[in-house]
Amino acid sequence: MTLAEMIYERSQRLPEPAAREALDFIEFLAQRYGVAPQGKGEELAPAQREALERLSVIRVPFGGAKPILSRDSFYDDVRA
Template sequence: MTTAEQVYEAVKPLPEPLVREVLDFVRFLRMHRGVTPERAEELNLIYAQETSLKKVWDNVEDEVWNDVPTV
């Protein structure tokens, strides 16, 4: 199940006023972060790269890199 499907399943049983609040929050995130379809694809790629390389990066020798800010 994708994250979007999980969000849908979590929101489905909520009463309408709460669903509107969730939708408002999603719209806020899109505006605040400037998420366009192209940007969403880029963010998905970044996340996939971070996930794939986590075991490579997560070691004692590279501990200094843990304080570098991420996207």
């Protein structure tokens, strides 16, 4: 039995949330070690694609901003 088959077999016994967590971890390892995604199984779900599109337009100005003196003053400035 190959290592991939052992991982698959053991993943079959996990409850759904644990199996999703295992998949997330495998994807993390693939990204960490620079393994390219393979085919259609790695495509983003529509909700994930939409979330990434929304996040891509967010811009946070870091340079030249005044220091935040307190949490309350920060929210007052943002609300204004």
